[in-house]
Amino acid sequence: MNGLLEPSFAITVLPYVTVVVMAFGFALRLARWFIAWKEAPVMGKVAVTRHGRFLGVVENWTVNMLPPRDLAAKYEPGFYVVGVTMHLSFIALLLTNVHEFALLKFLLPGVELASSPFYVPKPWSHVLSAVFLVSLLLMILRRIRHWVSGRALRAISSARDFVAAPLLWLVGLSGFLASIAASTWPYPLPTYIITLHIVIVQVFLMYVPFSKFIHGVTVFIVRTLFGVRRAEYGV
Amino acid sequence: MVKKGLLISVDDVLTTRQLIELETCVRCGACAEACPVYKASEDVLAMPALKLKELRDLVHRGQGILASIFKPKPVDVKELERIAKEAYTCTLCGRCMPGCVFGIQNRELREALRFILYRSGVIPDQLKKIASYLDEKKNPFNAEPADRLKWVAYSLSELGEIPVNKRAETVYFVGCRTSLIEPNHDIARLTAFLLNHVGEDWTILGENEWCSGVSWIAIGDVEKARDYARHNVRLIESLGAKKVVVTDAECYAMLKWRYPQLIFRQPNFKVLHITEYLADCIEKGKIDFYGDIDKVVTYHDPCMLSRLGGVVEEPRLILNTLTSKFVEMPENKMDTYCCGGGGFLPEVNRELSMKIAKTRIGHAKEVGAEVIVTSCPMCREMLREAVKELNEKIEVVDIVELAVKKMKPIERAQIV
Ligand code: SF4
Ligand code: SF4
Numbered sequence A: 001m002n003g004l005l006e007p008s009f010a011i012t013v014l015p016y017v018t019v020v021v022m023a024f025g026f027a028l029r030l031a032r033w034f035i036a037w038k039e040a041p042v043m044g045k046v047a048v049t050r051h052g053r054f055l056g057v058v059e060n061w062t063v064n065m066l067p068p069r070d071l072a073a074k075y076e077p078g079f080y081v082v083g084v085t086m087h088l089s090f091i092a093l094l095l096t097n098v099h100e101f102a103l104l105k106f107l108l109p110g111v112e113l114a115s116s117p118f119y120v121p122k123p124w125s126h127v128l129s130a131v132f133l134v135s136l137l138l139m140i141l142r143r144i145r146h147w148v149s150g151r152a153l154r155a156i157s158s159a160r161d162f163v164a165a166p167l168l169w170l171v172g173l174s175g176f177l178a179s180i181a182a183s184t185w186p187y188p189l190p191t192y193i194i195t196l197h198i199v200i201v202q203v204f205l206m207y208v209p210f211s212k213f214i215h216g217v218t219v220f221i222v223r224t225l226f227g228v229r230r231a232e233y234g235v
Numbered sequence B: 001m002v003k004k005g006l007l008i009s010v011d012d013v014l015t016t017r018q019l020i021e022l023e024t025c026v027r028c029g030a031c032a033e034a035c036p037v038y039k040a041s042e043d044v045l046a047m048p049a050l051k052l053k054e055l056r057d058l059v060h061r062g063q064g065i066l067a068s069i070f071k072p073k074p075v076d077v078k079e080l081e082r083i084a085k086e087a088y089t090c091t092l093c094g095r096c097m098p099g100c101v102f103g104i105q106n107r108e109l110r111e112a113l114r115f116i117l118y119r120s121g122v123i124p125d126q127l128k129k130i131a132s133y134l135d136e137k138k139n140p141f142n143a144e145p146a147d148r149l150k151w152v153a154y155s156l157s158e159l160g161e162i163p164v165n166k167r168a169e170t171v172y173f174v175g176c177r178t179s180l181i182e183p184n185h186d187i188a189r190l191t192a193f194l195l196n197h198v199g200e201d202w203t204i205l206g207e208n209e210w211c212s213g214v215s216w217i218a219i220g221d222v223e224k225a226r227d228y229a230r231h232n233v234r235l236i237e238s239l240g241a242k243k244v245v246v247t248d249a250e251c252y253a254m255l256k257w258r259y260p261q262l263i264f265r266q267p268n269f270k271v272l273h274i275t276e277y278l279a280d281c282i283e284k285g286k287i288d289f290y291g292d293i294d295k296v297v298t299y300h301d302p303c304m305l306s307r308l309g310g311v312v313e314e315p316r317l318i319l320n321t322l323t324s325k326f327v328e329m330p331e332n333k334m335d336t337y338c339c340g341g342g343g344f345l346p347e348v349n350r351e352l353s354m355k356i357a358k359t360r361i362g363h364a365k366e367v368g369a370e371v372i373v374t375s376c377p378m379c380r381e382m383l384r385e386a387v388k389e390l391n392e393k394i395e396v397v398d399i400v401e402l403a404v405k406k407m408k409p410i411e412r413a414q415i416v
Helices: A014-038 A053-061 A071-075 A077-096 A102-107 A124-148 A152-156 A161-184 A189-210 A212-233 B016-024 B030-034 B036-041 B048-063 B065-069 B077-087 B106-120 B125-137 B145-153 B176-180 B182-197 B214-219 B222-238 B249-263 B274-283 B313-322 B342-348 B350-366 B377-390 B399-405
Strands: B170-173 B202-204 B243-246 B270-273 B297-299 B371-374 B395-398
Touching: A014 A189, A014 B016, A053 A212, A071 A077, A071 B030, A077 A124, A077 A161, A124 A152, A124 A161, A152 B048, A161 A189, A161 A212, A189 A212, A212 B016, B016 B048, B016 B106, B030 B036, B030 B048, B036 B350, B048 B077, B048 B106, B077 B106, B106 B214, B125 B214, B125 B342, B145 B176, B145 B182, B170 B182, B170 B222, B176 B182, B176 B377, B182 B274, B182 B377, B182 B399, B214 B222, B214 B249, B214 B342, B222 B249, B243 B249, B243 B274, B249 B270, B249 B377, B270 B274, B274 B313, B274 B399, B297 B313, B313 B399, B342 B350, B350 B377, B371 B377, B371 B399, B377 B395, B395 B399
Parallel strands: B170 B202, B170 B243, B243 B270, B297 B371, B371 B395
Antiparallel strands: none
8 A cells, every 4th residue: 555655744744743742641640640649638548458459450341241131232232233333343443454564664664564463354344434434423423312302412422522523533534545545546535535534533632631532541451440449349 | 799700720639530531532422321210310411411511611621721821710609509400419329430431430529529529519409408517416317416326225125235335356346327317216226136136346436426428528528438337447446446337328338438549548447247247147157047038029229339439249148048049130239320318319319219219119029029138328218208209019128127027936926
């Protein structure tokens, strides 16, 4: 796919801007969290534990995420299935495409990046993309439906929610089109599509630390600590 | 002078973990389906994620990027009053924690929001009144401290000696609701009977006992909760006690889990809920029971004992020893459904509380239960009232009542 690209702003300057903005965003977050750490918290730590903390964490990352233990799965099975499908397909796409990350390629010129060990060949990668796009679209539609009919989600949704998910969807769509275009569409269309994809991905990356996408990082802390708590309390 | 806006400080309220949790919420709304208050009211005001969003907005206004560059933005008092309405429409049952797709510990965030609101002086009037009772009389019911001994006075002859404020191995922490609300006195009396029956070296704190602090946490004053925790711990430790037995699930969660957090150390005693104590007595063969119970029995896990306390197996061990007709309700153990009584919701919105309690009775009916056993005076009160309003024939009893009245060699008439 890379041979189709010509040097342009998207692959020469933008990657550096992306890295700087991302670093700044993450630094701001970390600063806020660590400043709070220094302020004496109102609560001390629980010293006793009923079950092993490590096992509690493992349990919270495995069986507790599956029905019937997961309450979201119990009460909104449709949302659960779509949500899990969306996240799993996103992770799979990320892993399969990791060798093609424009950012890494252009920031580390001359370094031979190994192919992803999780590489999924076509047409399966296309199926994966389609699954991701459909499931994310369903999640976007769920929010829109709630918004329009004045239901629960409307009260907690903000304008940013209607930016974040569609942006991610555009990342997926442009990537999907780019992978089709690279092998089947006539020149110069693939160049445009791939460049567009690279730009959208970088906008997305810059947006991550300032948006709800931060949950992709913080979830590992939050779910792990809930596992610790469950182990301490023995539930 | 009309107060226009308040500067909200969150620095000393939220921990790093909680700040991270606030940023983790993706506003998916999944937790709403797990929340008994939202399910009963279908009111977006009650949504767990809405309260989280309000808290995050307050944090951003107080210490967000813009607030750090320019200066924190004051929050309009009217707006705070609206947020208070949301924050106190909650039983603090904690169901939104397993209900969250990421495991955000929503309940503590709810408490943190209450701390902030309390400090801003915008809590509901009913709770202001309760706060003044607590300040004055150290209990939320406006009862005199001496009233804590009423149950002792009229039951002495039946129960044997009830030592008050003596040095002893074990302290029975009776709790305000059990000692000050008369229909709950039988829980205290039967517990006293049990402790004497198994030969425990025990005492109660009598008039010196203060609210465990759970009321202050629910109202929103963590510093007062800390003072109360320190008072109770000092008192118990001064009696040389190594063990504290508790019959109130809310007090249990406080003494067991919150006291070490509040006083920044582990107290010198261990805390046992009466179900743990009873289960231990059964396992060690200290008590035995008569026959079977000829009714279908189910168990309602109090939130503060199960999800927020970690005691789920012991009540089942007791019930399976007492009866062959024990059935599980839907929504049990970690996922237990609230009785509607926590977080001072009954004081703020009685009707909504009762609606939740009635849902729980519905769960019991689903499994054909004739007796609902629980292990918290608050749950017992709420469920009994719901049964009455629904005109049902279901009995609601505390596990101590059921167990002690079936103990050998006790004649029922002796202690009822
Ligand atoms: S603590 Fe209980 S009542 Fe309060 S928001 Fe969470 S689930 Fe709802
Ligand atoms: S389930 Fe968790 S992430 Fe979703 S809205 Fe509720 S608190 Fe936020």
